[in-house]
Amino acid sequence: MTDKQSKPIQAAAGSDANKTMTSYRSTPAVDIYETADALVMKADMPGVAESDLRVEIEQGVLTLEGIFQPGGKGSTAYSRQFRLPEAIDPEGADAALKDGVLTLRLPKSEAAKPRRVTVKTLH
Amino acid sequence: MFGLHMINEMEKLHREMDHLFHHLGTGVVPEHRSVTPEVQVERSAGGYRLEVALPGIDPDKLKVELLGRQVSLVAESAEDDPEDKVVWHRRERRSPALSRTLTLSEEIDAERVDAEYRNGILVVSLPKAASALPKKISVKAG
Numbered sequence: 001m002t003d004k005q006s007k008p009i010q011a012a013a014g015s016d017a018n019k020t021m022t023s024y025r026s027t028p029a030v031d032i033y034e035t036a037d038a039l040v041m042k043a044d045m046p047g048v049a050e051s052d053l054r055v056e057i058e059q060g061v062l063t064l065e066g067i068f069q070p071g072g073k074g075s076t077a078y079s080r081q082f083r084l085p086e087a088i089d090p091e092g093a094d095a096a097l098k099d100g101v102l103t104l105r106l107p108k109s110e111a112a113k114p115r116r117v118t119v120k121t122l123h
Numbered sequence: 124m125f126g127l128h129m130i131n132e133m134e135k136l137h138r139e140m141d142h143l144f145h146h147l148g149t150g151v152v153p154e155h156r157s158v159t160p161e162v163q164v165e166r167s168a169g170g171y172r173l174e175v176a177l178p179g180i181d182p183d184k185l186k187v188e189l190l191g192r193q194v195s196l197v198a199e200s201a202e203d204d205p206e207d208k209v210v211w212h213r214r215e216r217r218s219p220a221l222s223r224t225l226t227l228s229e230e231i232d233a234e235r236v237d238a239e240y241r242n243g244i245l246v247v248s249l250p251k252a253a254s255a256l257p258k259k260i261s262v263k264a265g
Contacts, residue, residue, distance in 0.1 A: 029215040033205055040205065044216050046176035046243035068242075100178035100243015 022074035028064065028102075030080070037113050039088060039106040045078045046100035053097055055104065057090040064102065087112035157200060158217035162225065168257075170250035171227055177219045178243035187238040187247055189231060194249060195224040229255040 028043040045053070047068030054065040062082045069075040084090070084106065092107040165172040177185070177198050186197040200218030230252035237248045 029217070030213055031211075031216045032213040033209040033211045035205070035209050039212075040209075042216060044178040044243075046178040049242050068244075099180060099182075099240075100176070 024074065024076045026076050026078050027080055028066075028078045037108055039108070041082075041102075041104040041106070043078075043080070043102045043104070044100065045097075045102055047076060048078065048097070048100065048102075050097050053102065055093075055095045055102070057084065057093060060084050060086070060090075062104075062106075064104075066102075157220040159221060159223075160219045162196065162221075162223055164225065170231070170248065173225070173245075173247040173249070175221065175245050176243060177221065177240070177245050180219065180240070180243070180245075182240050185238075185240055185245060187236075187245075189233055189236055189249070192227045192230065193224055194227065194231075194247065195222075196245070196247070197222050198245070231255075 028045050030044075031042040033040050043064055045064075045066045045068075047070070048066035052067045052069070054063065056063045056065075060083060062084050064078065064080045066078040067075055068078070087109050088106045089109040090106075094105045096103045160175050160177060163174040165174070173194070173196070175196065175198075179202055180198050180200065184199040186195075188195045188197075198219060198221040200220050202218050227249065231249045232252045235250045239246050
């Protein structure tokens with residue numbers, strides 16, 4: 001499962017002789033970056049509709065799962081899991097799917113956000 | 124920055140943990156490279172069907188053109204770079220950029236060509252022209 005560039009839509013591309021339903025497993029490629037107050041993850045899951053996507057955080061483990069099932073052809077199942085740091089607030093997580101790209105925003109918990117400390121000058 | 128080295132990826136099959144962040148704390152933005160996605164071509168008795176995965180494309184920047192038997196597909200990536208001052212941890216995604224011209228072996232009915240971009244996948248249906256479809260000729264017996 002290390003093939004990150006697996007072929008999501010190769011099923012049924014062959015000739016009529018190859019009518020078997022093929023199902024592919026794919027590890028979606030991700031971008032992850034950190035801003036001052038959140039972790040942002042983007043995952044490529046082309047073909048997946050909102051109703052076929054599952055994003056779940058349970059006991060500190062983030063699960064991304066999606067299925068692309070074009071009519072009458074094989075399917076592609078996307079799946080990937082990450083263990084999140086404790087400094088993430090799972091309640092504030094926000095996910096959006098657009099044009100086959102999942103954007104997930106995972107806010108840092110209050111304690112993990114940078115805080116400016118006022119420096120008092122003592123005389 | 125907080126203890127991001129604590130974030131691990133879980134490999135589903137083996138339940139092994141792998142360090143999630145390769146670029147820990149460097150602040151270096153890895154180069155955003157582009158990739159040319161594969162075009163799947165399916166040919167049937169009635170025509171052709173082209174399918175290409177183009178996640179995150181601005182549909183306005185998708186161009187499908189037909190000239191005779193030549194169909195060209197042009198797609199430009201529309202991804203914006205994130206806000207300033209971010210720390211990158213993974214950058215595996217590649218912007219899909221496409222500029223392909225395919226020559227089909229049969230005439231196409233240009234009026235009935237259909238292109239659709241849905242959930243990051245572009246599907247182009249190209250029905251054959253009537254002149255390219257098989258015609259049954261009745262045999263007269265004298």
